[in-house]
Amino acid sequence: MARKDSILKMRDLLMKRRDALRRVLAGEVSSLKSLRGQKGGDLVDAALDAVQDEISSKLAEAESRELANIEVALERIRTGSYGLCEVCGGKIPLARLNALPYATNCIDCQRANENSSGGHFLGGDWSRVLDGGVLDVDVSFTDIETS
Ligand SMILES: [Zn+2]
The missing domain is CATH 1.20.120.910 (DksA, coiled-coil domain)
Incomplete structure (x- = not known):
């Protein structure tokens, strides 16, 4: 509790x-x-x-x-x-949440993410995620109409 x-x-x-x-x-x-x-x-x-x-x-x-x-x-x-890791579904330790209330990855997955991207992705800095990823999704209305 x-x-x-x-x-x-x-x-x-x-x-x-x-x-x-x-x-x-x-x-x-x-x-x-x-x-x-x-x-x-x-x-x-x-x-x-x-x-x-x-x-x-x-x-x-x-x-x-x-x-x-x-x-x-x-x-x-x-x-x-x-408080649950978005990658592995495990519980993010409270100490990490207290330090980083917006954390959505546990430390292990965060490290794996840092290693695979090769950058110094700091938790809490979502600018690169928001600027780079989400808005690039290309929604084509013709796909919807023809399906
Ligand atoms: Zn995880």
């Missing part, structure tokens, strides 16, 4: 983190809007604004990604698959 309690506690933390991120993201969008509204046409100000905009959008990007990870983790908690 200890594991279940820990996962429930994790769910509370994830939900709090999700709410905080949502507030931050909402705040960033409105501060970006107010920044744009204040532009006086001065070149230095415009350059600073551009840098500010870039930093803000990079931050927003990272926060959006974390938010997506949290949504996935919460969905997995809801369906009961949270």
Whole structure:
């Protein structure tokens, strides 16, 4: 039962983190809007604004990604698959989940993944997975129509 309690506690933390991120993201969008509204046409100000905009959008990007990870983790908690390795189906140790709440692989499978890809894939960094894989799926409507 200890594991279940820990996962429930994790769910509370994830939900709090999700709410905080949502507030931050909402705040960033409105501060970006107010920044744009204040532009006086001065070149230095415009350059600073551009840098500010870039930093803000990079931050927003990272926060959006974390938010997506949290949504996935919460969905997995809801369906009961949270804390189970997506590759081998084994239980991911609580110590690993505490350090890395969005982990979906156990350490063994994570290492195997790192070895086979040859890269330094760090758990929690989903950018390469999200940027490289999922969106490349080519859905052809003609296939659906002819079948
Ligand atoms: Zn595994």
